[in-house]
Amino acid sequence: MDLSVRASLKGWKFVFLSSIQVKSELPSTLKAYRYQQHRWSCGPANLFRKVVMEIFTNQKVSLWTKLHIVYSFFFVRKIVVHINTFVFYCIVLPATVMVPEVVVPKWSCVYIPCIMTLLKAVGTPRSLPLLVFWVLFENTMSLHRTKATIIGLLETSRVNEWIVTEKLGDALLKDKIGGTKVFKKYRFSIGDRIDMTELIVGFYLLFCGCYDFMYGKSYFFIFLYLQAITFFILAFGYVGTFVPKS
Numbered sequence: 001m002d003l004s005v006r007a008s009l010k011g012w013k014f015v016f017l018s019s020i021q022v023k024s025e026l027p028s029t030l031k032a033y034r035y036q037q038h039r040w041s042c043g044p045a046n047l048f049r050k051v052v053m054e055i056f057t058n059q060k061v062s063l064w065t066k067l068h069i070v071y072s073f074f075f076v077r078k079i080v081v082h083i084n085t086f087v088f089y090c091i092v093l094p095a096t097v098m099v100p101e102v103v104v105p106k107w108s109c110v111y112i113p114c115i116m117t118l119l120k121a122v123g124t125p126r127s128l129p130l131l132v133f134w135v136l137f138e139n140t141m142s143l144h145r146t147k148a149t150i151i152g153l154l155e156t157s158r159v160n161e162w163i164v165t166e167k168l169g170d171a172l173l174k175d176k177i178g179g180t181k182v183f184k185k186y187r188f189s190i191g192d193r194i195d196m197t198e199l200i201v202g203f204y205l206l207f208c209g210c211y212d213f214m215y216g217k218s219y220f221f222i223f224l225y226l227q228a229i230t231f232f233i234l235a236f237g238y239v240g241t242f243v244p245k246s
Helices: 002-009 030-057 063-098 106-121 125-154 168-172 196-215 220-235
Strands: 175-177 180-182
Touching: 002 030, 002 063, 030 063, 030 125, 063 106, 063 125, 063 196, 063 220, 106 125, 125 196, 125 220, 196 220
Parallel strands: none
Antiparallel strands: 175 180
């Protein structure tokens, strides 16, 4: 990202070639995926802090290019989207069920997000059956992305953390003994399996869902229960854990 910003400030142009395909590996465990998302969220936020003044003082590009880099490339996509997703859908919106005086318009919490999600998914039609699961998963991961974004903006303790994401090939840890591949098994401790922040948010959503079920006048508790279950599933590490087989 740093190279891309500096190249843009020199007036360079970029060409997107959709015909070129590159193979890649997914993280082999949920813990590895969390580390990856922390790096991908903390890094851009910290880079924004470091280069924002350099962007505005640059003399080689137009004001429109500067605004595009700051607003679109950084502020909206790398900062606002993470914080808004977690704070609005996992904190503020669930809390409104306990304050009947607060009415959130349906267009802001249902219609617009649904339209944006469908427009994003239409490019990969095969993913449409998994759309609901994807939304719930992304809301849960927004907790870690928000935390990483704040760390990057404030340059706190984990801002320079760089843990290389463990991939499937690394996780197998293959050894050859007489031409035979031996696979070492994963062993998880309780600390590796349970994420306390996800567990706390899950209980908060469960409480809000129960309150809405007993006293609410809508069916918002359905979303709260589903989201709480997703937080619990991820908190106990039952997503993305790869068990090696011989």
